[in-house]
Amino acid sequence: xxxxxxxxxxxxxxxxxxxxxxxxxxxxxxxxxxxxxxxxxxxxxxxxxxxxxxxxxxxxxxxxxxxxxxxxxxxxxxxxxxxxxxxxxxxxxxxxxxxxxxxxxxxxxxxxxxxx
Amino acid sequence: xxxxxxxxxxxxxxxxxxxxxxxxxxxxxxxxxxxxxxxxxxxxxxxxxxxxxxxxxxxxxxxxxxxxxxxxxxxxxxxxxxxxxxxxxxxxxxxxxxxxxxxxxxxxxxxx
Numbered sequence: 271x272x273x274x275x276x277x278x279x280x281x282x283x284x285x286x287x288x289x290x291x292x293x294x295x296x297x298x299x300x301x302x303x304x305x306x307x308x309x310x311x312x313x314x315x316x317x318x319x320x321x322x323x324x325x326x327x328x329x330x331x332x333x334x335x336x337x338x339x340x341x342x343x344x345x346x347x348x349x350x351x352x353x354x355x356x357x358x359x360x361x362x363x364x365x366x367x368x369x370x371x372x373x374x375x376x377x378x379x380x381x382x383x384x385x386x
Numbered sequence: 387x388x389x390x391x392x393x394x395x396x397x398x399x400x401x402x403x404x405x406x407x408x409x410x411x412x413x414x415x416x417x418x419x420x421x422x423x424x425x426x427x428x429x430x431x432x433x434x435x436x437x438x439x440x441x442x443x444x445x446x447x448x449x450x451x452x453x454x455x456x457x458x459x460x461x462x463x464x465x466x467x468x469x470x471x472x473x474x475x476x477x478x479x480x481x482x483x484x485x486x487x488x489x490x491x492x493x494x495x496x497x498x
Contacts, residue, residue: 312489313475313486314488315485326485373418373435377422377429382427
């Protein structure tokens, strides 16, 4: 079964450092998302990406965050200068509008970010 | 503001003891309600989508129903492997694609 792949599974970084989280969405999907889940809290929307540009972003997604689809397969989330409060599980998701899985977000297993 | 509230926060069941989880929502216009299962340290795994009041979906021991204000996830004769956090989310329409607003989840523990 097709799946969304995320790397790394866990990253520990020092406050102020840059972090890049990587995702390989399902190959025929056209819509890409990043969500995050702070420990013990709700899963919350960060950003959506379609047709090589951001289609919507939340208040959380400020100037320190950026997303990119550098090639035909990868989708990345960059945090330029990490803060302690960025510690969370970051989930990548992708979606297609056609077929049996239409309108369903498929999530990856997540990347746990720990900022010290 | 779109809001999703799940209850109870946690539920402990004996194997075979059926029960229901609740998800109440407030949205400007429902464009789909989703149930996901999340195991510890993993991403949400899709279970069901419901679009209109009266709709029902079933999968093994799980059955999801939808009214105009809430959804229920019924678990019949649960087994220990059903232990997980069950997340409810509503779809908020964007110009392109989906944005999901999640509830806090119900942590289910099934003991043998």
